[in-house]
Amino acid sequence: MITVRLKVFASLRDICEFSEREIQLSDSMSVNKFLSYIVEQFPALKAKEEYLLVALNEEYCDRNSLLKDGDVVAIFPPVSGG
Amino acid sequence: MKKIFTQREPIEIGLILAENSMPHDGSDVVFIGKVRNNSRSKEVLFIDYEIYDSMAIKEMSKIADEAIEKWNLSRVIIIHRYGRVNIGEASIVIITSSPHREESYSGSRYIIDEIKKRVPIWKKEYYTDGSEWIGDRN
Numbered sequence: 001m002i003t004v005r006l007k008v009f010a011s012l013r014d015i016c017e018f019s020e021r022e023i024q025l026s027d028s029m030s031v032n033k034f035l036s037y038i039v040e041q042f043p044a045l046k047a048k049e050e051y052l053l054v055a056l057n058e059e060y061c062d063r064n065s066l067l068k069d070g071d072v073v074a075i076f077p078p079v080s081g082g
Numbered sequence: 083m084k085k086i087f088t089q090r091e092p093i094e095i096g097l098i099l100a101e102n103s104m105p106h107d108g109s110d111v112v113f114i115g116k117v118r119n120n121s122r123s124k125e126v127l128f129i130d131y132e133i134y135d136s137m138a139i140k141e142m143s144k145i146a147d148e149a150i151e152k153w154n155l156s157r158v159i160i161i162h163r164y165g166r167v168n169i170g171e172a173s174i175v176i177i178t179s180s181p182h183r184e185e186s187y188s189g190s191r192y193i194i195d196e197i198k199k200r201v202p203i204w205k206k207e208y209y210t211d212g213s214e215w216i217g218d219r220n
Contacts, residue, residue: 010132010204011215055202058137074134074202080217081131081138081162081203082115082174082194 002028002069006038009076012052015044025067031056032063034073052077083157084150086142088135090165093172104156109183111190115174117167121216124209131173133164134202145196149178152192153185160193162203173205 004023008016025034031054039045045052055074056065067073083102099110117129146158157179167173176193178186197203205216 007134009134009202010206011218013132014215053202055134055137058134058140060200074137076134076202077204077215078217079198079200079202080205080215081133081201082198 001026002067002071004034004067005070005072007072007074009074011077012045012048012075015048016042028066028068030063031061031065031067031073034067035063035075038075048077053079084143084146085159086139086146087160088133088138088162088164090163093161093163093175095172095175098159098161098175099177101159102157104179106181107156107179108181109186110157110177110179111183111186113174113176113178113190113194114172115194116172117169119169121207124207126169127208127210128166128168129173130166130206130208131162131164132204132206133162135164138162138201138203141201142197145193145200148196149189149192153178153180153189155180155185155189158189158193160197162197162201164203 002025006023007020013019039049052075057072142160155178159177161175163173178189180186
């Protein structure tokens with residue numbers, strides 16, 4: 001069992017109605033598989049899945065990376081700062 | 083010299099410009115990104131900036147390092163605001179300094195372009211008839 005902290009920003013936060021949550025997984029999985037799992041939990045994210053960005057421990061990441069206990073995964077829409 | 087930070091309050095450009103100014107530099111380029119009162123044919127009232135602060139600071143720091151390395155800049159200061167920013171106020175200030183102007187101009191341009199591509203900050207525009215996340219797709 002591993003615990004991952006999920007952070008959600010901007011329009012995706014509006015959809016999920018939370019900004020941060022701990023998620024327990026029965027085993028390690030890839031970032032990609034984790035995203036599919038999250039989309040299953042929040043079907044409204046489906047429409048955004050194609051373009052959402054992912055960061056693992058505050059860095060953009062390879063979606064094949066394997067999650068480990070204590071990791072922080074952030075999902076967010078394309079950025080618009082400046 | 084590199085300094086990167088975010089703040090809710092309006093940015094005092096004069097104070098920041100004077101900070102760590104180097105006598106061997108002949109050029110300071112100051113880029114100010116401001117909130118304008120119109121966007122895509124709508125009247126904008128103000129913008130709320132949301133920021134993933136810890137990652138945004140890291141990412142802006144990487145961008146500053148890249149610019150320093152590429153143009154040998156003596157000083158890079160980046161300040162990005164979060165929360166509500168009113169019309170005409172600066173949402174971002176970038177200061178680049180170098181002995182000659184070409185490097186500080188090029189570095190400044192690179193930094194703002196990369197921030198717009200990579201740094202986890204989002205703006206939500208508020209209009210007379212609603213609000214919208216910018217950069218989002220439905």
